[in-house]
Amino acid sequence: SAVISQKPSRDICQRGTSLTIQCQVDSQVTMMFWYRQQPGQSLTLIATANQGSEATYESGFVIDKFPISRPNLTFSTLTVSNMSPEDSSIYLCSVVAGGLETQYFGPGTRLLVL
Amino acid sequence: QKEVEQNSGPLSVPEGAIASLNCTYSDRGSQSFFWYRQYSGKSPELIMFIYSNGDKEDGRFTAQLNKASQYVSLLIRDSQPSDSATYLCAVSSNTGKLIFGQGTTLQVKP
Numbered sequence: 032s033a034v035i036s037q038k039p040s041r042d043i044c045q046r047g048t049s050l051t052i053q054c055q056v057d058s059q060v061t062m063m064f065w066y067r068q069q070p071g072q073s074l075t076l077i078a079t080a081n082q083g084s085e086a087t088y089e090s091g092f093v094i095d096k097f098p099i100s101r102p103n104l105t106f107s108t109l110t111v112s113n114m115s116p117e118d119s120s121i122y123l124c125s126v127v128a129g130g131l132e133t134q135y136f137g138p139g140t141r142l143l144v145l
Numbered sequence: 146q147k148e149v150e151q152n153s154g155p156l157s158v159p160e161g162a163i164a165s166l167n168c169t170y171s172d173r174g175s176q177s178f179f180w181y182r183q184y185s186g187k188s189p190e191l192i193m194f195i196y197s198n199g200d201k202e203d204g205r206f207t208a209q210l211n212k213a214s215q216y217v218s219l220l221i222r223d224s225q226p227s228d229s230a231t232y233l234c235a236v237s238s239n240t241g242k243l244i245f246g247q248g249t250t251l252q253v254k255p
Contacts, residue, residue: 032191062241064242064243072247073233073245073246073247073248074189074233074243074245075245076242076243076244079242121188123188123189125243127241132176132177132237132241133179133191133194134179134191134235134243135191136181136188136189136190137188138187138188139187139188
């Protein structure tokens with residue numbers, strides 16, 4: 032597996048502002064993903080973070096709202112832009128490590144938008 | 146039809162019993178199947194994965210896969226109160242993306 036850290040672990044933000052979430056892995060990984068988990072819900076994939084190129088977004092998610100960077104094989108950021116209360120969620124990064132397509136999750140960032 | 150379906154529960158079992166968690170999926174091209182455990186306020190933790198039809202055992206956990214019926218299950222033997230959590234079934238195609246079910250909440254009562 033891999034050791035994954037996320038910053039911040041939680042935040043309370045005002046409507047209309049933006050928050051950048053960082054994901055750091057202790058080893059180089061090929062595939063990295065960003066998920067959202069809304070209160071009481073399961074996980075929804077936001078995008079695949081591609082190293083050196085634009086992220087691949089899932090239906091319903093757009094780059095203007097959720098810009099993603101991945102400058103190298105151990106680090107990625109997700110920005111939640113122009114936030115509204117509907118963006119209050121847990122945001123999780125995950126990586127494929129150890130082969131066999133197994134994904135491991137970071138501890139998550141708990142975001143509350145007022 | 147949802148792509149990955151689970152009964153949300155809660156599933157309540159007494160301590161020491163076998164807990165049986167079920168999952169069905171719609172994409173016949175799915176290749177890999179995963180069970181994650183998520184404690185309240187924590188991130189999902191991978192507990193089992195299975196690729197081939199049949200059973201796979203790991204300690205008290207057994208994953209069962211039937212691709213013809215598009216059905217995956219997780220059995221937890223000798224259930225403990227510490228097993229109380231939400232169990233998420235996830236299915237992967239050859240793209241590497243995971244699609245998650247809604248999760249089943251398991252309550253193990255002492």
